[in-house]
Amino acid sequence: MKEEFKDPQDRPGVEIGQREFCTCAACGTKFSVISDSGFCPVCVLHEALEGDQETSGKRDPELAERSLIEPPSVVRRFENYELMLDKDGRPIELGRGAMGVTYKAFDVDLRCPVTLKVISEKYVGDESARLRFLREARAAASFRHPNVASVFHLGRSGQDYFYAMEFVEGETLESLMKRLGLLEPKLALEIVTQVTAGLAAVHKQNLVHRDIKPSNIMVSLEGNVATAKIIDLGLAKAVAESQSETAVSIPGSFAGTPEFASPEQFAGVCVDIRSDLYSLGATLWDMLVGQPPFQGTSAELMHQHLHAALPTTQLDDVPQPVVALLEVLLEKDPAQRFQTPADLLKFMPTITEAIDLGRTITHQSLRKMSPVDLSAVTRRPAARPGPEKISVARLPVTGTDLFGREEDISFLDDAWANQHVNIVTVVAWAGVGKSTLVNHWLGRMATEDYRSAELVFGWSFYRQGTTGKSSSADEFVDAALTWFGDPDPRIGTEWEKGERLAKLVAHRRTLLVLDGLEPLQNPPGPQEGRVRDSSLQALLRELAAFNRGLCVLQRGCQSLILHITNAPLFCAVS
Amino acid sequence: MKPKYSSPEIRAGGFRTTRWSVVLLSARGEASGSQAALAELCRIYWYPLYAFVRYRGQSPQDAQDLTQGFFLHLIEHGTLARVDPLRGKFRSFMIACLQNYLSHEAESAQRLKRGGKVEFVSLDLQHAENRYRLEPVESLTPEKIFSARWAMALLGAAMNRLGSEYVAQGKTAIFEALKAFLDPINRKTLPPYEQAAAQLDVSVGAVKTLIHRLRKQYAAFVREEISRTVSDDADVDAEIHELCEALIAAEGWIMP
Numbered sequence: 023m024k025e026e027f028k029d030p031q032d033r034p035g036v037e038i039g040q041r042e043f044c045t046c047a048a049c050g051t052k053f054s055v056i057s058d059s060g061f062c063p064v065c066v067l068h069e070a071l072e073g074d075q076e077t078s079g080k081r082d083p084e085l086a087e088r089s090l091i092e093p094p095s096v097v098r099r100f101e102n103y104e105l106m107l108d109k110d111g112r113p114i115e116l117g118r119g120a121m122g123v124t125y126k127a128f129d130v131d132l133r134c135p136v137t138l139k140v141i142s143e144k145y146v147g148d149e150s151a152r153l154r155f156l157r158e159a160r161a162a163a164s165f166r167h168p169n170v171a172s173v174f175h176l177g178r179s180g181q182d183y184f185y186a187m188e189f190v191e192g193e194t195l196e197s198l199m200k201r202l203g204l205l206e207p208k209l210a211l212e213i214v215t216q217v218t219a220g221l222a223a224v225h226k227q228n229l230v231h232r233d234i235k236p237s238n239i240m241v242s243l244e245g246n247v248a249t250a251k252i253i254d255l256g257l258a259k260a261v262a263e264s265q266s267e268t269a270v271s272i273p274g275s276f277a278g279t280p281e282f283a284s285p286e287q288f289a290g291v292c293v294d295i296r297s298d299l300y301s302l303g304a305t306l307w308d309m310l311v312g313q314p315p316f317q318g319t320s321a322e323l324m325h326q327h328l329h330a331a332l333p334t335t336q337l338d339d340v341p342q343p344v345v346a347l348l349e350v351l352l353e354k355d356p357a358q359r360f361q362t363p364a365d366l367l368k369f370m371p372t373i374t375e376a377i378d379l380g381r382t383i384t385h386q387s388l389r390k391m392s393p394v395d396l397s398a399v400t401r402r403p404a405a406r407p408g409p410e411k412i413s414v415a416r417l418p419v420t421g422t423d424l425f426g427r428e429e430d431i432s433f434l435d436d437a438w439a440n441q442h443v444n445i446v447t448v449v450a451w452a453g454v455g456k457s458t459l460v461n462h463w464l465g466r467m468a469t470e471d472y473r474s475a476e477l478v479f480g481w482s483f484y485r486q487g488t489t490g491k492s493s494s495a496d497e498f499v500d501a502a503l504t505w506f507g508d509p510d511p512r513i514g515t516e517w518e519k520g521e522r523l524a525k526l527v528a529h530r531r532t533l534l535v536l537d538g539l540e541p542l543q544n545p546p547g548p549q550e551g552r553v554r555d556s557s558l559q560a561l562l563r564e565l566a567a568f569n570r571g572l573c574v575l576q577r578g579c580q581s582l583i584l585h586i587t588n589a590p591l592f593c594a595v596s
Numbered sequence: 597m598k599p600k601y602s603s604p605e606i607r608a609g610g611f612r613t614t615r616w617s618v619v620l621l622s623a624r625g626e627a628s629g630s631q632a633a634l635a636e637l638c639r640i641y642w643y644p645l646y647a648f649v650r651y652r653g654q655s656p657q658d659a660q661d662l663t664q665g666f667f668l669h670l671i672e673h674g675t676l677a678r679v680d681p682l683r684g685k686f687r688s689f690m691i692a693c694l695q696n697y698l699s700h701e702a703e704s705a706q707r708l709k710r711g712g713k714v715e716f717v718s719l720d721l722q723h724a725e726n727r728y729r730l731e732p733v734e735s736l737t738p739e740k741i742f743s744a745r746w747a748m749a750l751l752g753a754a755m756n757r758l759g760s761e762y763v764a765q766g767k768t769a770i771f772e773a774l775k776a777f778l779d780p781i782n783r784k785t786l787p788p789y790e791q792a793a794a795q796l797d798v799s800v801g802a803v804k805t806l807i808h809r810l811r812k813q814y815a816a817f818v819r820e821e822i823s824r825t826v827s828d829d830a831d832v833d834a835e836i837h838e839l840c841e842a843l844i845a846a847e848g849w850i851m852p
Contacts, residue, residue, distance in 0.1 A: 063751055064840045066778075069811070070818035071833055 169220030192242030216250035222363035234301035296356035303351025343376035520560025644745035686825035743842035
């Protein structure tokens with residue numbers, strides 16, 4: 023590259039000249055090439071670092087020679103981003119996930135290092151993977167926060183999709199812990215505070231990270247000042263996703279890292295931000311103890327996260343206020359944790375103050391600081407500002423105690439156990455607690471029957487006041503079709519879609535809960551109580567006729583007329 | 597490549613291991629060896645100092661005079677004896693001293709010709725000016741530019757030393773044939789290994805081994821050069837990082 027320069031200050035004696043620049047493919051430094059060497063001074067200096075000297079000294083001579091044999095790699099370029107190369111001419115890989123590979127790259131326009139995530143070659147041409155990748159990029163780009171690495175560009179280069187995000191200096195918390203050993207409680211709490219601030223931003227966007235762990239937190243330490251940033255929103259997921267985005271989730275698949283995953287992640291159900299707070303608790307535990315609370319194989323970890331008591335004897339050397347904090351963060355029941363990162367943030371100064379003053383903190387005081395979010399527990403769709411899009415696989419695991427409903431719970435249990443029961447309707451006046459009852463039952467199923475591969479929980483929200491041709495039930499059916507593996511949910515009439523969904527569901531013992539059907543029923547008159555949505559009509563008829571699973575309908579007291587005549591129908595009236 | 601600063605003393609390694617702090621300690625006792633060692637350090641890093649003076653708006657001639665005068669000032673006015681050699685880096689010390697010196701000189705109404713007929717350091721002044729004229733770095737702080745130039749001077753010194761070592765060991769041909777391979781990444785017109793092998797009359801495998809050794813040796817010399825400018829070995833890596841930062845900030849406007 024030839025660049026012409028003119029001295030901006032027009033100093034006497036300075037002439038306009040021409041020189042050749044070169045941008046180092048390894049570190050991105052721009053340097054001048056006057057001599058024939060073309061050496062990047064920064065790379066040469068880096069080779070003189072102590073670590074590099076040791077490494078090169080111990081390096082396998084064969085490997086060293088091989089690296090010399092290999093021709094210099096061609097620098098891959100994605101628009102204005104060039105992948106940086108290591109000293110052997112290979113791209114510097116920062117991470118490798120299920121979806122893509124993360125590289126250190128260099129923005130040749132802005133002249134700064136960036137992190138570039140490129141979709142894996144094996145997914146090129148895979149539409150669902152592409153959607154998932156786009157979702158990930160959009161989720162990460164939807165907000166900016168100093169404690170979250172920002173995504174600022176999404177692009178396509180040939181067949182490759184990529185997105186560029188901020189390059190975060192420092193090291194991962196995992197690496198810091200390896201280097202320093204156990205962290206001082208104050209440093210650990212500072213990191214937790216900053217990650218919580220980042221999570222608050224994630225939460226504000228209605229997202230869940232789903233993979234908070236030491237290797238996804240970057241920390242830079244300058245003296246006593248620590249800066250922490252959440253990286254890799256690769257698993258981040260919108261709490262209420264659009265239909266097309268939902269389509270790219272894999273039902274029943276586990277997303278996360280077993281050592282740091284929440285019980286609800288293991289249960290295979292949809293999670294909210296409280297799951298991230300649990301993972302943050304496991305991360306804090308790791309910082310203070312040197313290992314996360316539970317160890318073992320994936321199956322053992324799952325069992326322990328779901329059922330085992332915390333090994334608090336490991337916390338003997340940890341200040342009591344931090345122990346109390348850990349116990350709340352690592353509550354198995356999300357409702358017993360802090361409900362939002364903002365709640366936790368409010369509480370952090372109290373913890374550090376208690377440590378400074380040698381005070382203890384009780385669980386009661388923690389509870390006062392973290393009032394249980396009742397709306398999150400009861401999940402009454404009609405009472406909420408309804409999500410705009412339908413979401414399947416969304417199970418509110420409430421964990422709330424339910425009193426005096428044993429008979430109803432037992433009834434639902436029996437219905438589930440009975441292979442001949444296909445549909446149950448739960449009918450009661452508004453406010454009696456139909457949703458609460460079923461939510462509680464589902465919550466118990468989630469924790470007790472998670473091992474059943476055939477068990478897929480479904481939960482639908484619909485938009486209130488839907489107008490026009492397309493009803494929210496259509497969206498639900500389309501999303502559910504995708505969820506259950508329909509090749510193309512867009513094909514067919516509404517009725518056909520309902521039939522197809524019923525057939526897909528019939529392949530496995532499926533529990534399908536339809537709550538709040540009232541707006542989808544015909545108004546009073548000759549058609550009173552009849553479901554007016556043709557896809558739902560078809561679905562219910564087919565379910566009643568063929569389904570091996572159970573469909574629970576919850577509705578008000580008006581009678582519901584199904585287009586079925588010979589199906590067993592159970593009603594539980596509370 | 598003919599090393600610019602090779603000398604029997606340097607090859608013998610007598611000064612190479614001398615830290616600047618040791619130089620300064622010795623300077624208090626006016627030991628002759630320490631003067632020579634300091635002279636060598638100053639010679640290596642003369643250009644960054646000269647460029648810094650030019651940056652302050654001095655004409656080439658005045659900048660040469662001021663830089664020479666600064667070195668004399670260091671020796672003659674007991675500046676070295678007042679420094680705590682256990683603290684800080686040679687680079688920081690030099691830039692701070694130079695700044696003080698220039699301020700003091702600016703206040704002086706009548707500037708005298710410095711140095712008289714004493715030539716403390718022998719330098720290619722015209723070459724320095726030519727380099728400077730090609731380096732219009734205006735958006736950086738003078739200190740950053742100084743550090744970047746310092747880094748380049750240091751790398752040059754290490755390269756010269758590498759050449760000297762190979763020459764001293766009778767391996768001039770090897771150095772000349774393989775120095776182009778020193779940078780593993782930014783080789784622009786890298787000759788084929790076969791060509792180098794034919795030139796040296798060895799196998800391709802042997803060429804690769806020789807290149808590997810050359811690279812290791814160069815990195816070791818760079819490190820050693822840096823270690824001479826800091827008080828403690830533990831500071832070498834930090835100094836490397838600082839120099840890298842300055843080089844990155846300079847965006848290629850510093851001449852190699």
